[in-house]
Amino acid sequence: MKALSRFATRHRWWVIIGWIAAIVLIQVLSSSAGGARYKDDLKMPGTDSQAAADLLAKAHLAQQSNPTGTLVLHARTGTLTSEPDGFIQRADKAVCGVKDAHIATITTPWGQVACTSSDGRSDTAPRPDLLSPDKKTAIVEVAYNEAKPADTTPKVVYDHLKTLRSHTLQIEFTGDSFDSVDAPTPVLSPQVLGFLAAFVILAIVFRTFGATLLPMISAAAALGSGVGLIALLTHVMPVTDFTSALADLMVIGVGIDYALFIVTRHRRNLLKGMSVEDSITAALSTAGRAVLFAGITVCIAILGLCALGASFLYGVAIGTAIAVSLTMLASLTLLPAMLSLLGRRALPRSQREELPSDKTVKILLCVIPPVCVLFWALYLLQWALRPITTRRAARRATSNPTPLWTRxxxxxxxxxxxxxxxxxxxxxxxxxxxxxxxxGHPDQSNTPASSTSRKGYELIQEAYGQGYNSNLQLVVAGPRATDKTYLNTVTDTLTGVPNVNTSSITALPISKDIALVAFKSISSPQDARTVDLVNHLRDTALKPLHPDDNTKIYVYGETAMFADxxxxxxxxxxxxxxxxxxxxxxxxxxxxxxxxxxxxxxxxxxxxxxxxxxxxxxxxxxxxxxxxxxxxxxxxxxxxxxxxxxxxxxxxxxxxxxxxxxxxxxxxxxxxxxxxxxxxxxxxxxxxxxxxxxxxxxxxxxxxxxxxxxxxxxxxxxxxxxxxxxxxxxxxxxxxxxxxxxxxxxxxxxxxxxxxxxxxIEAHDEPENTIPANASSLRPDPDKVSEH
Missing domain, CATH: 1.20.1640.10 (Multidrug efflux transporter AcrB transmembrane domain)
Structure with a gap:
């Protein structure tokens, strides 16, 4: 640690320039790569959901697993028995030709639009089951043509389709893909608010602008390089979209804290009379070692997420660990270099004036002869008044109360x-x-009441019942999948299972050996009874229907996937x-x-x-x-x-x-x-x-x-x-x-x-010869510490 400290202080400009160059290079590479491409990779080996997903992918039916979004249309006046205001044609024009929308199909109660190309569409039969019993609310299902759309895709779809709203037609967007799609952009981001809050507290603690600013610069350097590397990481492996926010949160928090501990130890060393370089070295040999150890521990704990075997968390763990590692590196290299530049200005002016200045006086006496007399006069005056100032200092020391934390x-x-x-x-x-x-998996009832996702969820709940927001399917795979008699047996069995909405059961063969049976629960997706339903179907209700290995029935769908x-x-x-x-x-x-x-x-x-x-x-x-x-x-x-x-x-x-x-x-x-x-x-x-x-x-x-x-x-x-x-x-x-x-x-x-x-963690070989004899006053008096 001493060697690192000496290098950072003696080559401070090279260290600072190196960090600036690294940040610029990382950001340029990130921009050249097209920025971040966040995506989820929710794989669960050994589960029914993963087995069904792999089966559909093997049969080239992976689009059945593609994510979907839900539009909820509600008539403010009248009903939706007929298509409102040419909705299908308007929706077709709004998104099918938009490249970044990545829409495969738009399914409505009045027909379906298949966005096969930018200039070709095909209509299919109506879906009256998507219309509510009172005919005032309709469901429009939007299916994407990608298994893992970019995180900006739902926002593009929302921006284009919300233009179809009118004073007679309310349109809301719900489902996981449209979560937070209409969230307002705050005036100040959480990152900026964090820096402002840190600045205020550091200013109160340090009482000097230089020392206040350095921890923030150190954290900002780690943030600038860390976010860029995470963006590059998204091109190498799947990284979920909240990784960047988590990394920001960690870098700002631990980065400022790490720098705070080092700067505090450095200031304490300066007050003991150490030179700037020795003080920085001692600070890194003590607080710096603690920072190194603590940072490694944080990285180990976060990387431990990889041991869970959930690929969804790999990118989160690696990305956050990279950001914390850069935070630790900035605290141990960039911060000492900047402390070296700052010198004794890391202390408030009042404390700097109390530090020994003999070396400065000697230099001035030798270099500037015209003012030698003035300096000697001031020196003699200080010597003459020393008994008085010493007595006053003693009285102040005895009258000063014991520090709060010592008490x-x-x-x-x-x-x-x-x-x-x-x-x-x-x-x-x-x-x-x-x-x-x-x-469990929280549903859209856990979004803010003013959000379009929550409004859409509640419209569906009022019109169809709370279970309509669930997404459940049976994937029937095997030679009997196209057997109508067998499928009728499956649907009849499903009808007799408690908590299944019998009116929602729909069987649909999609290939010669695969069929889908879609259904809804009566309870909401996040309800514990819905998870119990999934487990009951797998463990009890459906078992008699596939006694051999020829035909399998898997419980699938978003609700089942999150349960798994x-x-x-x-x-x-x-x-x-x-x-x-x-x-x-x-x-x-x-x-x-x-x-x-x-x-x-x-x-x-x-x-x-x-x-x-x-x-x-x-x-x-x-x-x-x-x-x-x-x-x-x-x-x-x-x-x-x-x-x-x-x-x-x-x-x-x-x-x-x-x-x-x-x-x-x-x-x-x-x-x-x-x-x-x-x-x-x-x-x-x-x-x-x-x-x-x-x-x-x-x-x-x-x-x-x-x-x-x-x-x-x-x-x-x-x-x-x-x-x-x-x-x-x-x-x-x-x-x-x-x-x-x-x-x-x-x-x-x-x-x-x-x-x-x-x-x-601690270095016990600090240069004690640089510490004045009265430095022990900075620690509690052992005589005042009762022992028992």
Whole structure:
């Protein structure tokens, strides 16, 4: 780390120019490649849904699996018994000739348009089943000609088809493909709001413009290069569209935090009297090592998502890990280079004036003879007044109150049992809703009430019943698929199954050995009864219909696919959690040479994760404050959110744990006094951890203003998690537990010490000769720290 620091400070301009060149090059390459091409890759090996999708693809019927969107037409006056205002022809002209719309067919109650080419269409028979019983509402199904349309495609379709609205015809767009399609563009993006919030907090903490700006520049550099690399990654592998928002969220949060810890340590070193270069080196050898360790831990936790076997999450994990790695690299290279340029201006003017300036005075005396007399006069005056200024400084020192975090650390030490029990009780109560969490796929009722997706969903619900929004199919494959008698048996069996809307059952042979049977549930797509229906059909109702291997019946459709996805991830979640926790435990154990510290860190992080996710269940699933926060009416938790949330949260929690415990361990190595180590560590890092936590809370909360339920839930959940971590777990629970455990914190068996590699987060060879004798006043007085 010293070599890296020396290189960054001595070749600072080359480092800065190198970063600028890298960002420009990455952005140019990204633009040359056509920008980002986000797409989903939802594959679930071993499930019925995947088997049906593979079967259709093998039979060259993959278009049956292509995504669809739903238009809801509602007559403000009269009925829709006949086609309103030449809708089919107008829709044909609106989108069939638009290249970026990628429309295959538009199916209406009055006929179908097949966009076979830019100048050729074919009409088919009407679909009266798409007209509601009261004839006032109609469904128009839009099918895409691509299995994975670009994320901009639904917006193009929406922009062209919304022009068909009139004062007599209401048209709304619903379904997953049209989610957030009409969301307004905020005046300030969540990223900009995050930077503004960070700027305000950093200005309060540092009280100097230069030091305030540097963490933001470091995060911006990582963001500029990271987003470009993620855009390039989308051309190599499938990357879902919320990856960019997640990477932005992580880079702004951890990037500013990492820089905050390094700059704070650098400023403290300057106040001890170190030179700028030595101060930067010492900061990187301590806080920089912690940043490196914390960043690696975050990347490991996020990349652990790849172990779930869900291809949908591969791009998310790799893209976010790339962004965090660049954030860590910027903090360890670009930031030291800029700190070197800033020099002592990293401190406020009042503190710079108090620093020794003997070297500056000598240079001026030698170089500028005309002012030598003036400097000597000032020097003699300062020497003559030294007793007076010394007495005044002493009086100020004795009259100044003990710093807030020193008082808090002392209080936690003296009342460790009360602080620990109180913090644990708060977390335990908040974690209770977690045990009622239901995994599933939220439907369009969880979009804002003003959105076209929610309006369309509610129009369908009122006209057809809530189950009409479900999308279920039976894929019959085998020699009996075209046998009308067999298909009648299948539909008759389906009719007798509870929670099936019998009027929605439609059988359609599509090839010589494949037939589709479409149907709807009575319950809504996100209802637990709909998932039970899928499981009942597979496990019980349909089993007697395919006793041999000649003909198979698969339950398919979007609703079944999401049910399979949820079940697949839920079954692997425990192994993922154990893997991430176990690996983090090993890293902390080796780094701090302590089994107890690593064990308590893992337990605290699990408790904090449970509490924060319990709050999410209460807010979203139970519906507490769900509507005011723009999260809709409340519903099940998206299947991939718990694992994604846990990976990110565990990584961020490890950040704060590393920064706190590394300082405690550093003091423990020096004094071998656990009570003093915990008190000093908390008093010196508590304020920075809470300031960093506050920055992250504001950054993450800003994403509630963004689009998409996933991004909003991640922002809300991470904001709550960081609040609990930075204001309850680290300043209360962890130090209280470490005070109570005493020297047992540092228990490490000798046999284990021999077989594990020696890795240290802190450097214990700081240049102490550059520290003034009175520097100890910057830490709590050991005589004032009660020990028991």
């Amino acid at each position: 808090w650390a002392t209080l936690v030490q003296r009342r460790s049992v009360i602080a620990g029990v109180l913090a644990a009780a708060i977390l335990a109560v908040l974690a209770l809703p977690f045990f009622s969490m239901r995994i 996805f949820s079940a697949s991830l839920s079954s692997k979640m425990i192994y993922f959690i154990l893997a991430v926790v176990g690996l983090s435990f090993l890293l902390l154990m080796v780094a701090f040479r302590s089994v107890v510290v690593a064990l308590t860190a893992a337990a605290m992080n699990l408790l904090a994760a449970g509490a924060s996710f319990g709050a999410i269940v209460a807010i979203f699933q139970w519906g507490w404050l769900s509507e005011p926060l723009g999260l809709g009416a409340g519903g099940p938790i998206e299947a991939f959110l718990p694992v994604l949330f846990f990976a990110i949260l565990f990584g961020l929690s490890m950040d704060y744990q590393v920064f706190l415990v590394s300082r405690i361990h550093e003091e423990w190595v020096r004094s071998r006094n656990n009570h003093r180590a915990v008190t000093v560590g908390l008093s010196e890092t508590g304020g920075i951890i809470t300031a960093a936590g506050l920055i992250m809370i504001l950054v993450f909360s800003g994403f509630l203003l963004g689009n998409g339920l996933t991004t909003k839930l991640l922002g809300l959940g991470l904001a709550l998690a960081v609040f609990l971590d930075a204001f309850i777990v680290r300043p209360m629970l962890v130090p209280a537990l470490m005070q109570w455990l005493g020297n047992a914190n540092w228990w490490y068996p000798a046999w284990l010490d021999k077989i594990t590699p020696h890795v240290t």
